[in-house]
Structures are given as C-alpha cells and as structure tokens.
Amino acid sequence: MVSVESADINRIFTDLAESSQALAEQWLSFLKKNNFDFSMINRIEVAGSAPVIYDRDGRKFQIDFMNDSRNYRRKKSGLKKELISRALGGGRFGLDVLDLSAGLGIDSVFLTQLGYRVTALERHPLIYLCLQQALEQCPNSALKFMHADAAQFLKSQPGPFRVIYFDPMFPDKKKSALPKQEMVFFREMVGDDADAQEVLHAALSAVGVERIVVKRPVSAPVLFGQPQSVFEGKLVRFDVYGVKNEKNR
DSSP states (O other): OOOOOHHHHHHHBOSOOHHHHHHHHHHHHHHHHTTOOGGGEEEEEOSSSSOEEEETTSOEEOOOTTTOHHHHSOOOOOTTTSHHHHHHTTTTTOSEEEESOOTTSHHHHHHHHHTOEEEEEEOOHHHHHHHHHHHHHSOOTTEEEEEOOHHHHHHHOOOOOSEEEEOOOOTTOOOOSSOHHHHHHHHHHHOOOTTHHHHHHHHHHSTTOOEEEEEEETTSOOSSSOOSEEEEOSSEEEEEESOOSOOOO
16 A cells, blocks of 8 residues: 655645545555656646646646536437447447547547447556546446556457557647647647557457557558558548458548
8 A cells, every 4th residue: 555645645636625635645645556757747636526637837637527518528420420430330340349548538438428338448547547537427337447558458358349449649630629738738748659559569469359440630641551441531530450351431
C-alpha cells in the first residue's frame, strides 16, 4: 500500500471538502503506485462530479460524460450506417470491441450508444482516473475501462475479442474534441503514441482477432502495410486490417 502524505494531498488537491477527501486519497495513492510524474500538474479539483486538472500554465483538463453533450451525446444514424460501425463490421463480427487507446473516451462511449460492448484500455494513470470517475458519475453497463498498456495487454491476454479499434494520437490530427488550450495540455500529458506501430503489430498477432480498425486523419499515411479496406469520411478514415476481399466503401 502506497502511503499518502497529508502534505502531498494539500499540495495537489486544493479544494478538499470532507466529501472529497477519500477520493483524493485514492487518486494520490494510485498515481504514486504508477510512478506518475507530477511535475506538470499544478492542482487537481475533485469536489465536483468531474474532476478538473490544472497544469503549471493555468490550462485545465476535464472528462465529463454527464455534462459534455457535444462530445458524449452525438447524433447517430444507427449500427449499419455510422461510418465507424461499418468499419467495425456493423455487428457481423460480434458486438464486443476492444479499444486500445481510450483517450477521452469519446469513441468508446459512442460505440456503446450504437449497441456495442466496449472494453477500453488507457495506460496514462491520470487519464484513466478521469475516465473511471466520469463513468461512475454516468454509469454505462456496456463500457469498461482498464488501466493497461495496449501492447502488453495484447501479448498477455488470450482473447476473447474478435474486433479491435485503435485511435492513436498523432501530431497531424487536425480536428480536436477539446478547446485548443485543453488539447495542448492533453497532448503534453499523453504524448504522441510513438509506439503505435508496435501496438498495431501486437494486435495483428493476437489470437482470435478477426478485424482491426485504425482511425486516422483522412490525409495521414497508413500506420502499417496495406489495409484490406478503407472507410473514408470528410475528416477521418478507418483503415481495416484482417479482412480480405472486402471492397472499399
């Protein structure tokens, strides 16, 4: 058990009411256990329903499934029509999806709204805590977050996922789900997923996987090799691996 010093609590968590003391202690213990680097964090406010993290420059970051309707209550046309769902096979390979890079959780939440059951991995400990807290405030039985490194998870887990979704962070992404300053903070925290090819290779080698979908900016180069099919929208495209003889849409 990692000890939680009162000095650390007071330095990092600045709005501690009695009701938020336990959550702050849980977060600090988890972050220390996972060797989190606090150097860029100024303070964390956990008193509200969705914790807010501030960096040294005053920029903030928050994940809020309940109140952020722009990102988490998107209009949808259905399992068979949405581009992301068509790329995943529209349910033909089952409704259980492994999301290798949860990030803000936007696509994971959207997929559950379409009828999928999603297990989403997030390796950054603070982002994982934000996702888990957002899920606790807005429960979704079809969504599960796990704190795990995708490549290691794929190498150690035998299954049972037939469908994998992967949306790596890349510098050439033009569209942001966050305001500019929040996105700068988020990108500085999580980095640019330099191991994205390694993760994809691990997915391609995973036992039982039949379909792998990689989300990319529409003008970005493919992450690896030649996809079997491509589903292209105005801003993003979905490169599909593992399914042969399928026409591009």
